[in-house]
Amino acid sequence: MxxxxxxxxxxxxAxxxxxxxxxxxxxHLVISNVPYVNANREVKLGTLVxxxxxxxxxxxTPSDHKAYFVGEHPCDPDGKTLESIRHSSRRQTLGKDITVDHMFSAKPKEGYRDYEHKMATYVEMIASSARKIDPTADARTYVVANSDEPDPVFNYQDTASTRAGIGGLSEKLAMNKVAIVGLGGTGSYVLDLLAKTPIR
Structure with a gap:
């Protein structure tokens, strides 16, 4: 999918x-191997989400201008935190296999046109410092990442849970199968609630 x-x-x-x-x-949209500078002025690789x-x-069109980052907080070439994008730092789980360390906030006046504009802008803000230390540092690795789910539950990506910030909670409901016996008043209500979760 x-x-x-x-x-x-x-x-x-693109x-x-x-x-x-x-x-x-x-x-979630994930870009791996984004070079950044840590507080020790070392070039590391992180993940932008x-x-x-x-x-x-x-x-x-993205209405949310925020992005998340996996890794240490990116710094400038002198090892000072990039305050221009800093929002908050705390470890949180956004969904299965997605645990982030920081949230960034950088909103252009006109907003982001699309996800290419948004993600490329964030990558450039982070990686430009890394290139000043290591000119070969580049997030463009030309590696095709594996993002296919082997057997997705939904016909469409569940973006409602991610927008509400409950992707991690929703994943806790994933289990093999659930059977509902009787679809009267209570059963139909339970079915409606479960249909929005990864339960089969």
């Missing part, structure tokens, strides 16, 4: 064709 999402959406495909390691995981807003199988 995720590989199809990338190929069918011009902004996601990121991948631009050389970024792009994956769609649990309603954004909530992905979809309408069916098509990406929408």
């Amino acid at each position: 995720s590989r199809q999402l990338i190929s069918r959406n011009a902004d996601l495909k 990121l991948e064709e631009g050389g970024y390691e792009v994956a769609v995981k649990n309603g 954004s909530v992905l807003q979809m309408n069916g199988g098509e990406t929408m």
